[in-house]
Amino acid sequence: MSLPTPRRPIAAALLLMLLLCSNSTAHAALAIALNSADGTLSMINSDTYQVTGKASVCKEPHHLMPTPDEQSLIVACAASNQLVFFDPLSGQEQKRIRNISDPYQLGYSPNRKWFVATSLRLDRVDLYDPVDFRLVARLPAPKTPSHMAFDDASEFVFVTLQDSNEVMAINLATRKVAWVMPVAATPAGIVMSPDNRYLLVACMGDGVVEVIDWRTQKSVKKVATGKAAHNLQPKGDRRHFYVSNRTVDGSISLLDTQTMTVVERYEVPGGPDDMIVRADGKELWVTARFARKVQVLDLVSKKLKLSIPVGSSPHGVFFVNHAGLR
Amino acid sequence: MINAFLEAFVDLQGWLLAHLLEPVLLAMGLGSYVEMAFDGIEFFLCGVLQISAAFLLLRPLEALRPIEVWPDRRAVRVDVLYSFLDRLGIIPLLVFALLAPLLTSVDSWLRFNDIIPPQLEDLLPGLEARPMLSFLLYLLILDFAEYWRHRLSHTLRWWWALHAVHHSQRQMTLWTDSRNHLLDDLIGGFWFAVIALLVGVPPGHFIGLLIVVKTIENLSHVNARLSFGRFGELLLVSPRYHRWHHAIELPSGRPYRFGCNFAILFPIWDQLFGTQYRGQEMPPSGIRHGPLPESAAQSGFWEQQWDGLRALAATFLPSRPPAVSAFPSPHQPAAGSAGDDHHY
Numbered sequence: 001m002s003l004p005t006p007r008r009p010i011a012a013a014l015l016l017m018l019l020l021c022s023n024s025t026a027h028a029a030l031a032i033a034l035n036s037a038d039g040t041l042s043m044i045n046s047d048t049y050q051v052t053g054k055a056s057v058c059k060e061p062h063h064l065m066p067t068p069d070e071q072s073l074i075v076a077c078a079a080s081n082q083l084v085f086f087d088p089l090s091g092q093e094q095k096r097i098r099n100i101s102d103p104y105q106l107g108y109s110p111n112r113k114w115f116v117a118t119s120l121r122l123d124r125v126d127l128y129d130p131v132d133f134r135l136v137a138r139l140p141a142p143k144t145p146s147h148m149a150f151d152d153a154s155e156f157v158f159v160t161l162q163d164s165n166e167v168m169a170i171n172l173a174t175r176k177v178a179w180v181m182p183v184a185a186t187p188a189g190i191v192m193s194p195d196n197r198y199l200l201v202a203c204m205g206d207g208v209v210e211v212i213d214w215r216t217q218k219s220v221k222k223v224a225t226g227k228a229a230h231n232l233q234p235k236g237d238r239r240h241f242y243v244s245n246r247t248v249d250g251s252i253s254l255l256d257t258q259t260m261t262v263v264e265r266y267e268v269p270g271g272p273d274d275m276i277v278r279a280d281g282k283e284l285w286v287t288a289r290f291a292r293k294v295q296v297l298d299l300v301s302k303k304l305k306l307s308i309p310v311g312s313s314p315h316g317v318f319f320v321n322h323a324g325l326r
Numbered sequence: 327m328i329n330a331f332l333e334a335f336v337d338l339q340g341w342l343l344a345h346l347l348e349p350v351l352l353a354m355g356l357g358s359y360v361e362m363a364f365d366g367i368e369f370f371l372c373g374v375l376q377i378s379a380a381f382l383l384l385r386p387l388e389a390l391r392p393i394e395v396w397p398d399r400r401a402v403r404v405d406v407l408y409s410f411l412d413r414l415g416i417i418p419l420l421v422f423a424l425l426a427p428l429l430t431s432v433d434s435w436l437r438f439n440d441i442i443p444p445q446l447e448d449l450l451p452g453l454e455a456r457p458m459l460s461f462l463l464y465l466l467i468l469d470f471a472e473y474w475r476h477r478l479s480h481t482l483r484w485w486w487a488l489h490a491v492h493h494s495q496r497q498m499t500l501w502t503d504s505r506n507h508l509l510d511d512l513i514g515g516f517w518f519a520v521i522a523l524l525v526g527v528p529p530g531h532f533i534g535l536l537i538v539v540k541t542i543e544n545l546s547h548v549n550a551r552l553s554f555g556r557f558g559e560l561l562l563v564s565p566r567y568h569r570w571h572h573a574i575e576l577p578s579g580r581p582y583r584f585g586c587n588f589a590i591l592f593p594i595w596d597q598l599f600g601t602q603y604r605g606q607e608m609p610p611s612g613i614r615h616g617p618l619p620e621s622a623a624q625s626g627f628w629e630q631q632w633d634g635l636r637a638l639a640a641t642f643l644p645s646r647p648p649a650v651s652a653f654p655s656p657h658q659p660a661a662g663s664a665g666d667d668h669h670y
């Protein structure tokens with residue numbers, strides 16, 4: 001059927017708008033999960049929870065993080081010595097930066113002057129200029145430097161040393177190790193408390209989150225969260241953190257940083273690891289390392305809502321429509 | 327069907343981790359190794375599947391179309407033990423534990439000296455988006471490296487002293503593939519790891535690559551009248567093709583001075599480097615006048631390991647008595663290479 005001539009541009013414009021709207025809706029719904037052992041990304045529609053595609057990325061990608069402006073999602077390709085940038089809305093690859101040696105965990109300093117990569121396998125922390133990803137300093141960090149956190153002033157980067165049971169502070173101005181202090185067994189995830197006073201360190205070996213006054217380098221408290229406490233993710237209210245307790249039986253604890261107590265606990269099987277919270281606070285998505293799944297926890301009913309099958313050893317999940325990261 | 331199998335596999339993997347290894351590792355303060363343990367269980371379960379598949383598919387073939395029938399199969403038992411130790415991860419774990427710290431130190435030293443080992447994907451960036459092509463290419467590269475490792479293990483006198491354990495079996499069956507001296511396994515592991523480091527084999531490919539290699543190796547040692555035909559044997563190593571590698575009497579001629587048919591998967595390497603022999607028969611297997619005592623064909627695990635070590639030590643000692651060659655050759659071996667007492 002042919003439309004009368006005057007209506008054609010209007011119809012075309014309407015059609016275009018419809019297409020754009022549907023497209024942006026689809027994009028806004030994209031969740032990306034990273035599968036370390038497969039070297040792939042699983043693309044998931046976060047509204048329907050359906051896996052819509054899979055993309056090969058590189059060898060042994062570990063962790064993903066958004067750039068500070070969230071225009072890109074960076075995948076740390078440890079065995080490929082690369083950083084791969086993706087559009088977090090469309091899932092399209094944007095660029096690759098090669099010769100980034102064995103990146104495992106990534107972080108931008110809050111002042112955006114430093115891009116830091118840990119090399120868990122090779123006992124090293126690298127400091128890069130985030131503008132051109134030029135290596136500025138390479139520091140030995142035995143043993144097995146894992147996750148990192150920064151203070152608000154970007155004076156230090158704090159790195160957990162998983163196998164020597166320590167936290168290392170690197171002065172970013174001098175690019176030298178400022179101090180190293182012992183913590184509980186097998187520290188992994190580390191975050192700065194919202195008031196910038198304490199480091200919270202998830203220690204797998206002891207199943208605790210150790211609270212550290214980083215200015216005095218004193219351990220303030222050890223909060224038992226669950227076996228194999230591994231990682232921390234802000235709830236987005238500048239008060240609570242979710243702590244993944246990464247056993248096969250698995251659980252997630254909710255830590256109140258004002259009282260430094262666990263206020264809630266949810267059963268999440270499969271080795272819960274990296275997490276992200278929906279902007280509306282209704283769901284927490286978490287990669288289950290030992291189950292090839294992304295688990296979706298309903299934060300209203302406080303029950304596991306569903307499991308999304310992804311690839312082998314999922315190690316990071318992200319969507320744009322997330323709660324605050326502090 | 328495949329998804330259901332995969333799900334059941336992962337569930338079992340998780341269950342074994344939760345009930346066997348995870349509590350122990352966490353109690354010992356080795357939480358960092360839980361992921362590795364999970365991968366180890368995958369290796370173990372793949373080994374169980376492989377052994378089961380080999381037994382269910384290849385053992386009937388051996389019964390139906392045997393090349394040799396032995397009234398007493400006791401000599402085969404030790405090879406079954408080797409297979410279980412190898413496929414279920416005991417020997418690979420040992421090799422990994424010994425080699426990983428060394429290789430990590432080397433790699434770390436390289437990075438601190440601003441050297442990032444080049445990878446295949448640096449030359450062919452398109453491989454990153456083509457996992458199947460990447461897998462096949464790495465399989466080809468590793469098989470090429472394995473050809474040379476295998477050939478050297480026959481050529482160098484000291485290495486042959488160890489590798490002779492593999493060849494000492496006169497009742498060659500599907501289980502013989504894993505019959506190796508532990509030091510030979512260690513050297514093989516080192517070789518594989520160095521090549522993997524040099525070309526950048528994706529860690530995610532490791533188990534898949536091993537499954538392909540080990541499955542073909544199981545098949546190539548089978549005691550069954552099986553060939554892939556004239557054309558098929560140009561593409562893939564068959565039981566007949568590999569049996570000539572194990573022949574107690576090798577074809578004569580300079581190209582076969584240290585053996586023939588060294589290829590593990592693809593016979594093309596033998597063709598290219600002049601070591602291919604396309605015999606039509608199914609010759610008896612074993613070694614004669616080799617570095618090991620005759621009893622090695624019948625002895626147990628530890629005795630074979632000890633015999634291998636003694637043979638290795640003997641290669642470093644001066645004034646060895648002249649041995650008799652099973653296949654006198656007008657060509658003398660190069661210095662440091664296996665003598666003309668080399669079996670075969």
